[in-house]
Amino acid sequence: MPVSHPVPPRDAGLFKSDAAASSGGKRSDRCLSSAPSAGRSRMSRDAVVPARIERDIEAIAACSQPATTAGYHRATFSPGWARACDYVLSKAGRLGCRSRRDAHGNLRIRPGGVSWSDRVWLCGSHLDSVPTGGKYDGVSGVVCALELLRIGVPLELVVFAEEEGTGFGTALLGSRSWVGTVSASDLSRMQNDEGRSFLEAGAAFGVDASAMNGDRLAAERYLGFVEVHPEQGASLWKQGRPIGLVTTVNGRRQFRVIMAGRSNHAGSTQMLDRHDALAGAAQAIIEIERIALDLAVESPYTVATVGRIDVGPNEINVIANSATFTVDLRAQTPGSLSRADDLVKKALQEICARRGLGLVIESIEDLPPIPMEETVIDRLEHACVALGLTVPRVPSGALHDAGIVAPYLPAAMIFVASRDGVSHDPAEYTRVEDIALAVRVIAGMLREEEPGPVTKTSR
Ligand SMILES: [Zn+2]
Structure with missing residues (x-):
């Protein structure tokens, strides 16, 4: 070599x-x-x-x-x-x-x-x-x-x-x-x-x-x-x-997740009054990784990736009112792909409900194994x-x-x-x-x- x-x-x-x-x-x-x-x-x-x-x-x-x-x-x-x-x-x-x-x-x-x-x-x-x-x-x-x-x-x-x-x-x-x-x-x-x-x-x-x-x-x-x-x-x-x-x-499902929050002043808005789209996205990204890690124990080729995120208004002193990110799921069988898809979407809904965020999920691609x-x-x-x-x-x-x-x-x-x-x-x-x-x-x-x-x- x-x-x-x-x-x-x-x-x-x-x-x-x-x-x-x-x-x-x-x-x-x-x-x-x-x-x-x-x-x-x-x-x-x-x-x-x-x-x-x-x-x-x-x-x-x-x-x-x-x-x-x-x-x-x-x-x-x-x-x-x-x-x-x-x-x-x-x-x-x-x-x-x-x-x-x-x-x-x-x-x-x-x-x-x-x-x-x-x-x-x-x-x-x-x-x-x-x-x-x-x-x-x-x-x-x-x-x-x-x-x-x-x-x-x-x-x-x-x-x-x-x-x-x-x-x-x-x-x-x-x-x-x-x-x-x-x-x-x-x-x-x-x-x-x-x-x-x-x-x-x-x-x-x-x-x-x-x-x-x-x-x-x-x-x-x-x-x-x-x-x-x-x-x-x-x-x-x-x-x-x-x-x-x-x-x-392996099969692949890709979708775009759009979380909608409310922009407000970073100094005067109390923590409990916030609807921070970026914080919601951050929590979701970590949760998606955890879901894939758990699934990979039984199905080692199940993987999930958030590879892109766009934040609005993307300013240092403004709470984010939108976070749009991609999710790429892959798995070896239709069953494991569907299971990953279900768990990720359920987690997204729960996070947005808890934080008072709007949620839209747009499918980009759905290719079976x-x-x-x-x-x-x-x-x-x-x-x-x-x-x-x-x-x-x-x-x-x-x-x-x-x-x-x-x-x-x-x-x-x-x-x-x-x-x-x-x-x-x-x-x-x-x-x-x-x-x-x-x-x-x-x-x-x-x-x-x-x-x-x-x-x-x-x-
Ligand atoms: Zn190649």
């Missing part, structure tokens, strides 16, 4: 010559080079090269645009993100692959000998990052798919657009638009820091509202989807396990056993593109260990050997004797 991970210089001109042939972002199908694809359709065993994967990770990190603080930033459709996509395109081009940008801003790459209508496995993740991100979030899954193409696995590599949600305010937009749960009119209202909508900023990268309906997920073209991603939690690292198989993407496909998990586990690995099954606390795709395709995720669980931070670190292991597991699963297509379990 390296002792330190210095930030490499970001050379804006990097990959310029590679990118020249592939930038421009037309949606049309094109072969990336004239390199012959013959002979690459069969997998060459044990050809996974960790050093090559590491070079990919470092090169993609170097594509990032300078951030105001330390870290790596590749906002969707930004020059840094485009350079990262071009890097992947240039490497795939040398393998004779074909590529297309779909109408939702996602980049797709298939081997030259595989047509867009052939039924293949989908594999990939995202290249966009939070403003002060690390080198591995999303990138791990993309470089896995690239390495699988290099060793001759006939799959489709996908780079989903705007996974993080820090560019346009909503996460997982590329995959959500592809499956049709976000509309073109929704995307027209979502803007980045430059005031450009997803449709406007993405136009140079294939986004086309008029073509979206004709370019949705076509299940008959895919055998399933496997996404490799850092765990972004510490459980695998603490257990000394390189990888884990994801059972469920999304199970990964059992048959694919079993096949991945079988491949792990063949490699001599015992691999734990773990839930995912974070949402991922695999969770969006899972209702439509047999989907699974392999987590690679995150050092100390750190993510969305420049200190994020995942061992390249663990990423290479995930590549071997997927290759192993696909090498097994013609198990036949996986049928999606109806739920």
Whole structure:
């Protein structure tokens, strides 16, 4: 394990010559080079090269645009993100692959000998990052798919657009638009820091509202989807396990709480006469934390977060008349999610009743837990056993593109260990050997004797 991970210089001109042939972002199908694809359709065993994967990770990190603080930033459709996509395109081009940008801003790459209508496995993740991100979030899954193409696995590599949600305010937009749960009119209202909508900023990268309906997920073209991603939690690292198989993407409920009090003079209003919205919010925030801590005893993946608060009038000598804060609840089962939701709302009502505060709770999002496909998990586990690995099954606390795709395709995720669980931070670190292991597991699963297509379990 390296002792330190210095930030490499970001050379804006990097990959310029590679990118020249592939930038421009037309949606049309094109072969990336004239390199012959013959002979690459069969997998060459044990050809996974960790050093090559590491070079990919470092090169993609170097594509990032300078951030105001330390870290790596590749906002969707930004020059840094485009350079990262071009890097992947240039490497795939040398393998004779074909590529297309779909109408939702996602980049797709298939081997030259595989047509867009052939039924293949989908594999990939995202290249966009939070403003002060690390080198591995999303990138791990993309470089896995690239390495699988290099060793001759006939799959489709996908780079989903705007996974993080820090560019346009909503996460997982590329995959959500592809499956049709976000509309073109929704995307027209979502803007980045430059005031450009997803449709406007993405136009140079294939986004086309008029073509979206004709370019949705076509299940008959895919055998399933496997996404490799850092765990972004510490459980695998603490257990000394390189990888884990994801059972469920935990459910999430988010809501906005608005507490209304009465503003008054901070000096002349007696304590018993106050209706202090900020004090009510403070009590509620501590109570929400206690509820989650209690629930986590039986259901360790139940978590609650108040991550944002706005106070009015927000003055040093005025009692607050309003406090608006967000609540983010996650849990592994529908039952534990509902229980957390019920307890939090009951606590909010009691606190406001006691303090004489008004209360409004607005739902922002309600996503149920999304199970990964059992048959694919079993096949991945079988491949792990063949490699001599015992691999734990773990839930995912974070949402991922695999969770969006899972209702439509047999989907699974392999987590690679995150050092100390750190993510969305420049200190994020995942061992390249663990990423290479995930590549071997997927290759192993696909090498097994013609198990036949996986049928999606109806739920
Ligand atoms: Zn990610």
